Amino acid sequence: MFEKIPTMSMQSPYRSHDRASVRGAAPESIRTIVVDDEPPALDELIYLLSRFPDIEIVATAGSGADAVDIITKAQPDLVFLDIEMPDKNGFQVLRELMVCGQLPLVVFATAFDEHAIRAFEENTVDYILKPMSLERLGKTIERVRSLLAKPEGGHGEGRLESLLAKVGLVSAGAIGIVRIPAEDEGRNVLLTPDEILYFSLQDRRVLAHTAKAAYPCGLEQSLDKIEERLSGFNFFRANRGELINLNFVRSYTPWHSGKYIITMRHREATEIELSKSRVRFFKAALGI
Incomplete structure (x- = not known):
């Protein structure tokens, strides 16, 4: 059984499965992992995601270390990832996934201020502010569907590296x-x-x-x-x-x-x- 992990918002233009690119359309079921170290936030996001029939939550995680392990093994299409976690933050999780070559679409749920948000806007596909609304989440899911329907490509890796560089976490x-x-x-x-x-x-x-x-x-x-x-x-x-x-x-x-x-x-x-x-x-x- 998979463990629980923290949730945060931000999205990356990667995916771990080939089925979307083979079909030329988003998969009927979007395999999703939710990561958040706060159970109330985790439960709330799971509840909101249940409103979208094509979102299939295959695992949850409650720490950064568990998140890397679970995501690597499960190879989901989509991950909702918290940034502020006690052992390993969301940026560090993202860096390890990039190194491992197991990078799904990532959405960061964040309560960061405007300065941080500008960095997300410049370097990511999407992010969600906490507390999140069903309407805003719906727009994010639409973006996810659109990205999964596109053929695979290197669209976005440089932007993610730029984001990690801003917080000093790109491998030198x-x-x-x-x-x-x-x-x-x-x-x-x-x-x-x-x-x-x-x-x-x-x-x-x-x-x-x-x-x-x-x-x-x-x-x-x-x-x-x-x-x-x-x-x-x-x-x-x-x-x-x-x-x-x-x-x-x-x-x-x-x-x-x-x-x-x-x-x-x-x-x-x-x-x-x-x-x-x-x-x-x-x-x-x-x-x-």
Whole structure:
């Protein structure tokens, strides 16, 4: 018997079965798995999905780890996936499914703020805000049917990778060699991502901070460009002027007005402000 897992909203343009592409139409029965660590939310979504005759719930899961195992074995057409789970969040589940090559259509049910929603809109096919309505769910199911009726293709993988990059969860192995050019007493040096603790914007110049020193980056290097270049690594935009390496986060503490203070793991124990709009993404990236 399959276990239960958390539910969240967001959709991806992948599926695990060939039957839709062979028929040229959505399958009569859409094999679905629901993942949510909160039983009331899980039960509510199952109830709403029961209103759609072609949705067949083949399993549920209550943790991220169970979700990966169950989805890999059951190979469903569709997964409703929660993001905030205690052991492994929805983004991490999605990453593992992409690595395993077992990627069904994924719908994230989310209570994220507007900043996070923009990331979904840019990089995913669909998402649902909690609490969800039957009408909104119906629109999502229509999109699922439409996608399952299309022949298979690579439509969307890049967008999902972009989403995972925004939360620092894309595998760096596929990115290749990446170096950040900087200046050191008149010399040009090339810094590796794993030696940079964080970047800061000072006097319209980006500084790369390592355990040894702070190095000015080239004049053409904006923080946005550096963030894009390091999209496959564990870097996270904490605020408008600072980009941090999640591997060097020592601790985080609530501050005021919904903001947090992040303390970096090095001798100076630098404190960095985490914007209120980024708190949920930060926690999701760390699997908290």
